[in-house]
Amino acid sequence: MPLHDISYKHWDGVHLGLWSRRLVIARNSLTACLRNRWMRHLVVLCWVAALGMTALLFMIGQLLVADSIVVRWVGNFNPGLQTFARMLTTWLEQHPEISVSTTQNLLFYFFGIYQIRVAIFALGMAIPMLITRDLASNAIIIYSSKAVSRGDYLLGKFAAAFGLLILTWLGPICAAWFMGNLLAPDWRFFWHSRAALGHMLVFGLIAMTILSLLAMGVSACASKEKSTTGLWYTWWIVGGVVAPIALHTQPWLRHLSFNFNFEQIALGVFRLGDDLNTARENIPVFGDMLRQIRPQTMEALTSPALAGAVIASLLMIAAAILVLHKRVRPE
Amino acid sequence: MVPLVIETQGLSKVFGSQRALDGVDLKVGPGSIGLLGPNGAGKSTFMKCLLQLLPITSGSAKLLGREVGLEGREIRKRVGYTPEQDCHIPGMVGCEYVTYCAQLCGLPFRAARQRAHELLDFAGMGQERYRKIDTYSTGMKQRLKLAQAIVHDPEIVFLDEPTNGLDPKGQKQILELVHSLWHTYKITVVVSSHLLNDVDQICEQIIIIARGRVLVHDTLENLKARRRGAAEVVVAERHQELRAACEQRLWPCEVLPNGHVKVEHRCDSLNPLLNLLHELKLAPLELIPSPNALEETFVQALEISHAAA
Numbered sequence: 134m135p136l137h138d139i140s141y142k143h144w145d146g147v148h149l150g151l152w153s154r155r156l157v158i159a160r161n162s163l164t165a166c167l168r169n170r171w172m173r174h175l176v177v178l179c180w181v182a183a184l185g186m187t188a189l190l191f192m193i194g195q196l197l198v199a200d201s202i203v204v205r206w207v208g209n210f211n212p213g214l215q216t217f218a219r220m221l222t223t224w225l226e227q228h229p230e231i232s233v234s235t236t237q238n239l240l241f242y243f244f245g246i247y248q249i250r251v252a253i254f255a256l257g258m259a260i261p262m263l264i265t266r267d268l269a270s271n272a273i274i275i276y277s278s279k280a281v282s283r284g285d286y287l288l289g290k291f292a293a294a295f296g297l298l299i300l301t302w303l304g305p306i307c308a309a310w311f312m313g314n315l316l317a318p319d320w321r322f323f324w325h326s327r328a329a330l331g332h333m334l335v336f337g338l339i340a341m342t343i344l345s346l347l348a349m350g351v352s353a354c355a356s357k358e359k360s361t362t363g364l365w366y367t368w369w370i371v372g373g374v375v376a377p378i379a380l381h382t383q384p385w386l387r388h389l390s391f392n393f394n395f396e397q398i399a400l401g402v403f404r405l406g407d408d409l410n411t412a413r414e415n416i417p418v419f420g421d422m423l424r425q426i427r428p429q430t431m432e433a434l435t436s437p438a439l440a441g442a443v444i445a446s447l448l449m450i451a452a453a454i455l456v457l458h459k460r461v462r463p464e
Numbered sequence: 465m466v467p468l469v470i471e472t473q474g475l476s477k478v479f480g481s482q483r484a485l486d487g488v489d490l491k492v493g494p495g496s497i498g499l500l501g502p503n504g505a506g507k508s509t510f511m512k513c514l515l516q517l518l519p520i521t522s523g524s525a526k527l528l529g530r531e532v533g534l535e536g537r538e539i540r541k542r543v544g545y546t547p548e549q550d551c552h553i554p555g556m557v558g559c560e561y562v563t564y565c566a567q568l569c570g571l572p573f574r575a576a577r578q579r580a581h582e583l584l585d586f587a588g589m590g591q592e593r594y595r596k597i598d599t600y601s602t603g604m605k606q607r608l609k610l611a612q613a614i615v616h617d618p619e620i621v622f623l624d625e626p627t628n629g630l631d632p633k634g635q636k637q638i639l640e641l642v643h644s645l646w647h648t649y650k651i652t653v654v655v656s657s658h659l660l661n662d663v664d665q666i667c668e669q670i671i672i673i674a675r676g677r678v679l680v681h682d683t684l685e686n687l688k689a690r691r692r693g694a695a696e697v698v699v700a701e702r703h704q705e706l707r708a709a710c711e712q713r714l715w716p717c718e719v720l721p722n723g724h725v726k727v728e729h730r731c732d733s734l735n736p737l738l739n740l741l742h743e744l745k746l747a748p749l750e751l752i753p754s755p756n757a758l759e760e761t762f763v764q765a766l767e768i769s770h771a772a773a
Binding site: 270464 | 518541551555570571575582586645
């Protein structure tokens with residue numbers, strides 16, 4: 134005989150709203166992704182990378198002021214170099230809008246472009262946990278029989294993918310921006326680096342939206358985990374191989390790579406060409422070094438294939454939505 | 465007047481060239497309702513159309529007074545469903561899964577967790593609730609499905625073949641639980657089954673479906689009371705004498721190939737037939753009354769289904 138009452142009891146509490154239910158789906162999917170040990174390691178790695186970025190920003194910040202730790206440390210090895218550094222920092226101090234803003238814009242462009250690769254890799258590991266498993270186990274029927282619609286389910290899954298990208302990409306980069314400027318020699322660094330943060334956020338939100346939708350589309354393509362993961366990595370790798378080759382044959386083929394499209398969008402958002410031109414024209418010594426960049430490279434940096442990247446990304450999103458519409462059904 | 469829980473008008477569902485539901489008209493009040501029919505009759509399709517798991521091809525349906533197709537979320541907040549097939553979320557343990565299902569219906573986490581444990585107790589699950597669902601036996605999965613279907617305290621619960629794959633003991637336990645849902649806790653239960661015995665044990669109202677059409681909708685009591693007024697008499701000898709006596713009373717009668725004498729006495733009870741046998745001083749070896757309307761309609765549904773196959 135049971136020790137406690139096991140009869141059925143009615144419940145008359147207040148139901149939570151729709152957004153809470155969507156959040157429950159997102160949290161559950163994200164938790165499922167993080168149950169994978171390798172995924173947890175990857176997330177930690179991304180935050181370690183954020184520490185590296187912070188250290189780099191700290192070093193650069195120190196270069197921008199006279200008598201900083203770094204300048205003194207350089208002087209220990211070479212007094213001539215120390216004199217040069219002092220001259221440079223005096224100039225940089227007088228032009229913070231160029232020195233801080235341009236430098237951080239360039240740095241955050243590179244942080245964004247390199248770290249997104251780790252995020253894409255992480256997303257590949259998470260793809261089975263998004264929709265594939267639910268298709269394989271018929272869990273879609275359970276979701277559909279509860280007080281959530283197909284749209285709520287997809288929104289929850291989208292939020293999970295988005296959350297994972299924040300954990301592995303945008304979060305560490307924004308944290309690096311904050312920590313880097315916090316450790317900078319002057320509070321004004323926050324103000325002068327606002328454009329870099331703004332660009333990173335705009336690019337991050339665009340790329341994360343596209344990536345999340347593409348990952349969901351791929352995740353819904355099949356009900357076998359290996360198939361969807363394989364498809365994601367194949368698309369990424371083949372795209373990465375094709376893009377540089379296609380430059381000399383059929384340039385439009387480069388847009389088959391979502392990574393290439395992100396690079397073009399990033400160039401458009403960060404306006405890297407403008408920054409390089411400003412640096413070439415204004416920064417002493419380094420400006421001369423930057424003038425040595427090949428004209429073709431400057432052309433690629435100043436005029437990215439933005440229209441093609443946007444159209445290709447929209448087409449990919451449309452295909453992903455079509456797959457979701459066809460595949461994510463209870464029957 | 466008791467409000468209707470299910471109301472359909474000309475409800476049809478077509479898959480390609482196959483008509484799974486063909487103009488179903490029903491008005492069903494609360495209670496324990498048995499949806500009976502052979503495999504492929506359209507029982508599951510009917511449930512899925514009401515729950516909006518499948519879009520309706522034509523006609524209309526109301527569940528708990530709300531229009532199906534317009535108020536999906538609101539309807540499903542008050543409805544529970546156990547699908548026929550396994551459809552758990554992989555990697556979850558039992559209590560976590562039921563908690564999650566409650567949260568999907570809008571219960572706050574603490575209440576969801578508490579109710580999950582209460583419902584797992586109710587469904588008869590012990591410590592196995594802390595194990596991954598992937599390791600559960602069929603019986604455990606059926607209990608878990610029942611727990612997730614009622615964890616949010618629905619007003620009506622649809623159970624699609626709840627005893628599938630269970631041994632007789634497991635079947636009995638699940639049927640007792642389902643029986644208590646209406647009889648003790650006043651939750652309307654719609655049980656779909658192809659097993660007459662299951663439905664017979666727990667349902668008050670019966671809907672028999674075959675080839676997407678409703679053959680009968682009545683209470684179990686009425687269906688059982690309704691008989692055609694016929695019987696088979698098993699006698700060792702004097703078959704023709706019995707036949708003649710029956711025809712004299714204008715009761716159609718025939719001797720079946722197995723030697724039984726089939727008599728259509730057209731009475732509610734067997735007493736007139738027994739009186740006749742007494743008059744003839746004929747001791748029958750066996751007297752088999754005609755099947756009641758429930759059995760007869762179910763057999764009819766099976767025949768329709770077999771003919772279609």
